[in-house]
Amino acid sequence: MIPINSPRSQPERTPVIDEIDGNETAQSSGQGICIHCDLPIPTSRQHSSGPEFCCAGCEVAYAILQDMDPRLLEEIAEAKTAGPSELTYEEMDHPRFLELYAHQLDSGLNRIRLHLEGIHCASCVFVIEKLPEFLPGVINARVNLTTATLDCFWNPDAVALSEIARTLDRLGYRPHPAQPNETERLYRLENRKHLIRLGIAGACAGNVMLIAFALYAGMFTGMSAEHLNLFRWTSAGLALVSIFWPGQIFFRGALLALKTRVPHIDLPVALGITIGGIAGLVNSIRGSGEIYFDSLTVLIFLLLVGRYIQFRQQHHALSQLSLLKNITPRHARLVTDTEVLTVPIEVLQAEDEVEVRAGDVIPADGVILSGDSSVDESILTGESRPRRVLTGGEVTAGTLNLTSPLRMQVQSVGEQTRIGRLMNLVELGVSSKLPLIELANRIAGVFVVTVILLSLLCLGLWWSSGAKVAVANAISLLIVTCPCALGLATPLALAVAQGKAAKRSILINSGDAVEKLARPGFLWLDKTGTLTTGEMQVQVWQGDQSRFRDIAALEQQVVHPIATAIQGYIEQQTGGALTDLPTPEETQARPGKGISGTVNGHQLLIGTEALVTSEGCLISPAYQQSIADCRSQGLTTVLIAVDGELEAVCGIGDSLRPDSRATLDHLKAAGWSIGILSGDHEEIVNPIARQLDIDPEFVHASVLPEEKLQIIQQSTPRGLTVMVGDGVNDSAALAAASVGIAVHGGAEASLQVADVYLNRPGLSPLRELIDGARMTNQVIIRNLLISLAYNLLAAGLALGGLINPLIAAVLMPTSSLTVLVLSFMNRSFRETHA
Amino acid sequence: MSVLYIALPVAILLALAAVIAFVWTVSRGQYDDLDTPALRMLEDDERRRPRHRPATKNETSLREEADHPDDSRQQ
Numbered sequence: 001m002i003p004i005n006s007p008r009s010q011p012e013r014t015p016v017i018d019e020i021d022g023n024e025t026a027q028s029s030g031q032g033i034c035i036h037c038d039l040p041i042p043t044s045r046q047h048s049s050g051p052e053f054c055c056a057g058c059e060v061a062y063a064i065l066q067d068m069d070p071r072l073l074e075e076i077a078e079a080k081t082a083g084p085s086e087l088t089y090e091e092m093d094h095p096r097f098l099e100l101y102a103h104q105l106d107s108g109l110n111r112i113r114l115h116l117e118g119i120h121c122a123s124c125v126f127v128i129e130k131l132p133e134f135l136p137g138v139i140n141a142r143v144n145l146t147t148a149t150l151d152c153f154w155n156p157d158a159v160a161l162s163e164i165a166r167t168l169d170r171l172g173y174r175p176h177p178a179q180p181n182e183t184e185r186l187y188r189l190e191n192r193k194h195l196i197r198l199g200i201a202g203a204c205a206g207n208v209m210l211i212a213f214a215l216y217a218g219m220f221t222g223m224s225a226e227h228l229n230l231f232r233w234t235s236a237g238l239a240l241v242s243i244f245w246p247g248q249i250f251f252r253g254a255l256l257a258l259k260t261r262v263p264h265i266d267l268p269v270a271l272g273i274t275i276g277g278i279a280g281l282v283n284s285i286r287g288s289g290e291i292y293f294d295s296l297t298v299l300i301f302l303l304l305v306g307r308y309i310q311f312r313q314q315h316h317a318l319s320q321l322s323l324l325k326n327i328t329p330r331h332a333r334l335v336t337d338t339e340v341l342t343v344p345i346e347v348l349q350a351e352d353e354v355e356v357r358a359g360d361v362i363p364a365d366g367v368i369l370s371g372d373s374s375v376d377e378s379i380l381t382g383e384s385r386p387r388r389v390l391t392g393g394e395v396t397a398g399t400l401n402l403t404s405p406l407r408m409q410v411q412s413v414g415e416q417t418r419i420g421r422l423m424n425l426v427e428l429g430v431s432s433k434l435p436l437i438e439l440a441n442r443i444a445g446v447f448v449v450t451v452i453l454l455s456l457l458c459l460g461l462w463w464s465s466g467a468k469v470a471v472a473n474a475i476s477l478l479i480v481t482c483p484c485a486l487g488l489a490t491p492l493a494l495a496v497a498q499g500k501a502a503k504r505s506i507l508i509n510s511g512d513a514v515e516k517l518a519r520p521g522f523l524w525l526d527k528t529g530t531l532t533t534g535e536m537q538v539q540v541w542q543g544d545q546s547r548f549r550d551i552a553a554l555e556q557q558v559v560h561p562i563a564t565a566i567q568g569y570i571e572q573q574t575g576g577a578l579t580d581l582p583t584p585e586e587t588q589a590r591p592g593k594g595i596s597g598t599v600n601g602h603q604l605l606i607g608t609e610a611l612v613t614s615e616g617c618l619i620s621p622a623y624q625q626s627i628a629d630c631r632s633q634g635l636t637t638v639l640i641a642v643d644g645e646l647e648a649v650c651g652i653g654d655s656l657r658p659d660s661r662a663t664l665d666h667l668k669a670a671g672w673s674i675g676i677l678s679g680d681h682e683e684i685v686n687p688i689a690r691q692l693d694i695d696p697e698f699v700h701a702s703v704l705p706e707e708k709l710q711i712i713q714q715s716t717p718r719g720l721t722v723m724v725g726d727g728v729n730d731s732a733a734l735a736a737a738s739v740g741i742a743v744h745g746g747a748e749a750s751l752q753v754a755d756v757y758l759n760r761p762g763l764s765p766l767r768e769l770i771d772g773a774r775m776t777n778q779v780i781i782r783n784l785l786i787s788l789a790y791n792l793l794a795a796g797l798a799l800g801g802l803i804n805p806l807i808a809a810v811l812m813p814t815s816s817l818t819v820l821v822l823s824f825m826n827r828s829f830r831e832t833h834a
Numbered sequence: 835m836s837v838l839y840i841a842l843p844v845a846i847l848l849a850l851a852a853v854i855a856f857v858w859t860v861s862r863g864q865y866d867d868l869d870t871p872a873l874r875m876l877e878d879d880e881r882r883r884p885r886h887r888p889a890t891k892n893e894t895s896l897r898e899e900a901d902h903p904d905d906s907r908q909q
Contacts, residue, residue: 122873129874145869192860199856203849210845227838234842 034058037121056171057123060130089165090342091331092177097344098161101177109139110156114165116173119148127171135159135167149178176330194308197246201304204242205297208235212294225287232284232291239293243277247300249307272449273300279452290459290474292452332363335407345413352410356401359559364410365417368393371406374560374591375399378528378679380419380705380729385636385681386561388592398728402559403591422705425732426753451477451795458799469801476807477798489783492823497776500829505759506769513739513755517770518777520671521720521738524712527678527685529726530743531692531763532654536561538569539635539655542626543648548574550599551640553581554606557597558589562638565652566606594638605641612639612646623649634687653684656691663763664692667770676700677708679729708733724766741766768829775828783819790815 033040034054041052053059091097102112116128124143128150131141137159142151154164168175211231218228254270273296280291334343335353345363348354353369356362362375374386377399386402389395395408397417414420455474462470494515498508508514528534548570555563584604587597594607596615605615609627613619619627619639623646630637630651640648664674675698678685685701700711708723709732715721716738723730723737726745734740735753742754744761758765794811797803803811859865 125870125873143870144867145873147867188863188866192863192865195860195865196857199860200853203853203856207846207849227836230838230842234846238846 037123039121055118055121055124055127056173057121057125057127060127061123088342089162089169089175091344092161092165094344094347096347097177100344100346102161105153108155108157109153110161111151111153112161113178114150114152114168114175115178116143116148116150116168116175118173119143119145124173128168128173131164131167135164138164150175190311194304194311197249198301198304198308201242201246201297201301204238204246205301208238208242208294208297211235211238215291229284229287232287235291235293236281236284239277239280239297242297242300243273246304247273250300250303272452275449276452279456288471290455290471295451329361329363333357333360348410348413350410350412354408354410356395356406356408358401358404360401362395362397362399362401362406362408364397364408364413366395366408366410366412368395369407369409371404371408372591373404373406374402376402376561378727378729380422386592403589419728422728422732425706425709426735454795454799461799462801465801473798473801476803477795489787489819489823490780492819493776493779493783493826496823496826497772497779497828501769501772504765504768504829506765506772506829507757507759508769509755509757514773514776515780516720516739517722517773519720519774520667520673521722522673522675522715522718523667523722523724524675524677524715524733524737526723526725526727526730527676527680527688528654529745530724531660531676531688532656534654534726534745536565536636536652537655538565538650538652539633540626540630540651541569541648542623542650543640543646545573545648547602547604547640547642547647549581550584550602550604550642551606553599554584554587554595554597554604556581557584557587558595562636562652563595566638566650569650603643606638609637609639612641615641615644617641617644617646619646626651631683632687634681634684656688657762659762659764661692663767664694666767670770672770674698677703677711677723677725677730677733679703679705679708679727705729705732709736712736724763741769772829775826779823779826779828783822786822787815787819790818 032052034052037054037058039054041054053062098110102110104110118124119128122145125145128143129141131152132138137155137157139153139155140151141153143149144151150168152164154161165175211234215223215228215231215235218231250270250273276292276296280293280296283291330345331342332345332348333355334341334347335355340355348364354363354366358373368389368391370391372390373388375389375395376386377396380396380399389406395401395406396419397413398419415424455477458477459470459474462473497514501508525531552567552570555567582600584597584599587595589595590607590611593611594605596603596605596607598604605612605617609619617639623639626649627637627639630649633651633653635651635653638650638652639646640650668674674694676685676689676694677700680701682701685699686696689696689699700707703711705728708730712721712723712733713736716736720739721737722739722741723733724741724743725731725734726743730742731753734742739756740754741756741758743758743763743766756769758769794803794815
């Protein structure tokens with residue numbers, strides 16, 4: 001499962017590319033732990049002086065414990081309220097927002113549920129629930145630590161919601177409205193129904209088992225017919241409750257299967273329950289023969305447990321999808337006749353005019369009315385290079401405006417946007433992916449019928465030797481063939497593998513994935529972020545290195561992946577020794593082309609070949625050659641001219657992850673077919689595919705997310721299809737593939753729909769996963785063979801009358817024990833030397 | 835007449851009581867959040883007193899009401 005401790009995505013700052021385990025904790029490991037609760041301190045809270053805390057809650061709690069003066073709390077709260085905040089949350093006071101998210105109570109109070117970022121320990125709960133004490137007007141604040149939500153009751157006449165939000169923000173918990181979600185409510189109700197069914201089935205099974213002990217004991221010591229009848233009828237009563245209340249879901253499923261004429265696991269289960277129940281009842285009435293109520297009730301209980309686990313897992317995958325809405329920002333800047341208003345995104349309608357500042361996420365699909373900027377569309381298309389947009393150009397929701405402000409006219413909002421439609425596809429993919437029915441489940445129904453028939457056969461065979469012997473042998477058979485081991489074989493091996501994999505930072509969401517990955521199939525890989533590091537890096541630098549300071553000073557003026565790459569390279573080359581850079585003058589960003597400016601009296605021009613030549617700069621043949629070289633490698637070339645002279649050429653591109661090649665070679669050797677699905681241009685993808693020896697037939701460049709999904713869907717019927725990716729643009733494909741694998745550092749959307757998450761950089765965990773899956777499958781097969789062989793042997797012995805019920809009772813657990821030991825001793829997911 | 839005729843029904847009744855209690859707790863939503871209430875009880879009651887002004891009667895009752903949210907009224 002994906003760990004819950006991931007920081008929620010922050011729409012205002014980083015749209016979605018939040019690492020799941022948070023850079024924060026990873027980086028801070030060397031930088032100290034919270035003085036109060038020992039959790040690592042996130043970078044955002046690292047101060048230079050004084051004791052350090054992981055959250056505001058710990059700070060308050062610590063202060064209170066240090067000095068029991070009650071005024072301290074108030075003082076700290078006031079200090080926090082006085083602190084600066086970058087967000088005003090004014091959109092939360094918009095009537096439409098309140099209508100959508102808040103709930104008016106009869107008492108005149110309002111109630112809202114907010115998702116809070118950064119809740120992670122008891123102290124957080126402590127300080128947030130103190131809200132009514134330092135913010136008059138807030139009546140009650142209740143935190144749910146599991147879901148990181150706050151239920152807040154406030155008096156709208158005394159305090160504005162934006163004020164509450166600002167206070168929470170200042171305390172360090174950034175609030176987001178939680179969608180009043182119908183599916184969430186239905187889930188809660190369904191969850192409770194499941195729990196009640198489980199409780200009743202468990203109680204019945206437990207009591208029937210206790211009575212069964214008495215009955216089995218009575219076999220040896222003898223029991224009066226009167227007591228025997230009492231026990232039988234009591235367990236019959238309990239079993240009927242179990243069959244008709246919790247057990248009815250099997251009958252309903254079976255009826256549905258009959259109606260739709262689609263075979264379903266519920267059919268044999270219902271059949272088994274019916275036959276067992278009727279046989280038991282008949283025998284109870286007759287007052288002789290075996291009653292099957294103990295096995296029946298336990299079977300119902302165990303099947304319900306399995307079903308509940310499956311239900312929870314499926315919900316986990318689906319519920320997280322609402323978070324995908326975080327890809328688009330929560331608010332937009334609506335342009336009215338007189339002013340620019342911050343409004344919640346729900347207010348936006350087609351034809352509205354919206355302002356999008358540099359660094360903002362674009363809130364809706366639309367057309368640019370005015371402006372000239374670059375847009376980072378990698379989230380949607382996977383293309384690593386920013387695209388220039390001009391007046392009249394189209395932009396899509398969820399993408400990032402990089403360089404300068406834009407005015408746009410909204411065309412479609414919410415679910416109608418491209419990203420909204422994509423997310424619908426993702427949801428469809430997850431919900432249509434049928435959970436693999438556990439092998440144990442599949443066998444259980446048939447098993448029950450077989451065992452009952454066998455015991456009847458046994459009874460028949462031994463009838464001539466007297467009823468007593470016949471019954472004893474039949475019972476031995478029933479006990480000794482207890483399906484525990486068979487039932488345990490698959491889930492136990494999978495659970496052990498999942499645990500071991502988690503220790504190796506491979507998080508497996510569903511056991512199915514392990515079963516499926518055991519045999520080779522078709523492996524589709526995304527390029528950006530999966531095969532490559534996903535970051536623009538300077539790979540070729542030809543020319544003068546003496547002007548690094550000036551170049552860095554100029555590049556610091558813009559937010560652009562290429563500028564960041566150049567800065568990073570310079571920092572690396574100079575050993576990070578660049579301090580007090582000169583201030584450039586006359587800086588001019590030229591969207592889609594480059595940047596120019598004067599630094600230290602020199603005129604610098606950094607940009608494309610077209611830009612540099614248009615400024616009258618000549619390119620010598622040597623540089624011509626290096627430009628051509630860069631192009632052929634699929635690198636973006638950037639030229640640097642100083643005072644009209646070309647001084648350097650650099651090639652910038654995404655570099656291959658160091659372990660990509662070795663991993664793919666290993667997988668190819670194991671029989672996997674490998675292809676690339678990338679949103680990036682052919683000229684960038686093809687050199688990478690060549691480096692990795694991937695058949696050009698299976699290399700798809702410039703594919704849209706919808707096309708990725710299509711390729712996966714076409715490929716699925718031909719066999720096992722595995723998709724490995726990291727971006728939002730991969731998420732639909734990840735959800736549709738037989739097994740979706742998200743790699744380290746991926747977008748939240750992709751992590752949530754993936755079956756497996758590799759929480760370690762690089763591709764080598766993929767190799768470990770596939771090798772581990774193969775070994776786990778061997779363990780499963782071995783377990784099944786052993787328990788089947790055991791049951792066959794035991795049934796044979798019982799049929800032959802060679803064991804009595806006591807020996808059977810001793811033998812029964814040994815098979816389970818064997819399976820248990822074998823599962824834990826398996827060698828999958830051991831540390832391998834890649 | 836054996837003691838079993840009393841003991842067995844008693845045992846079943848006890849189990850029934852447990853099941854009823856379980857169903858009651860489930861439908862009250864007590865298993866919806868398993869983490870926070872355990873922490874909340876560590877809090878000192880003394881400190882829950884508002885400092886700016888004493889809570890009005892109305893507010894106190896509202897708080898109590900909010901502490902036991904009725905599921906039917908949840909959003």
